[in-house]
Amino acid sequence: MITNKINTILNNSQQGDIDYMICNYIKMNLKEVAFMSIEELARKSYVSKAKISKFIKKLAYDNYIAFKDDCLLELEIRKQVTNTNYFLTKKHLHDSLSWIEKNLMKIEQSQIDYFVRKIKEAKHIYLYGVAYSHLLCQYVQYEG
Template sequence: MEPILQLLNSHSPNFTGKERRVGEFIRAHHNQVFMLKSKELAMRANVSEATISRFVRKLGFPNYIQFKDELARQAMENYSTSNRLLALSKQVTSGHHVLHSIAEQDLDNLRQLTSLVSVQEFDRAVEALGQANKIYSLGLRSCFGLSYHFYFCLRFFMSNVVLLWPATGDIPEKMLTARSEDALVAISF
């Protein structure tokens, strides 16, 4: 099936004023329209439901449901991992490979870290972790993976490490037993 946005472009000369309004709304919100009922789309585009029906038939769809399903399929296709990686590779500046781009970003992050954290501060943090009775590792949402990795690596050297799982919802209860001799490593970005 031809992409919906291309269909809109090829059929736009034949649209009425109201159909053009629907087309403009879909162009601007194509990744959200598939979640709308025809009545909602009509209301947002400021047209009647009958205009929506005529519009989708003009594009070659028998009804709004099939139009919406195709729009959803195309939207999901755009978010596939391979398509996102392909888009990333096209964004990389001339002569650079994606690997180089990612490595440069990581190096920039490390440079920024070394400029923001002094050696003395880092040593104090290491000392605090070494002297702690318990070390709690916390990372919520997208930070949880890094928190888990920190916990996993530290477990090779220390047995007093506790991973706080965000999904269980009992973080406050687990922290009730924390004392001043314990350390909390909270990861956020």
């Protein structure tokens, strides 16, 4: 997925790096980028068309059309995640929150402090999940 590829480059590049700047622009403007020509993307990200072409190859896409297709797929997945969240019922949400509250009472504060400290120290954080947990992981990744 495009977000995974973009985040990998953002997390492993310097802010002044050209790839970093292109990734940052794409991440912040994915809805527009999905419909831009290569020339428009080059102009908006202040690089040459050749640099965008090279960058697309670096992301492992055969061409700019394949890149745009993945951008559109990403937007569709985000839309589905949003729609799925919309259809959660109040009862399901209430039951989930009750379960979380009940289980949080079993966790000691020192365990939470340790966990938060380790997250803050981490250079990378990878989230994996199944079903709704997977959707939550995707949401956290998009927002993070």
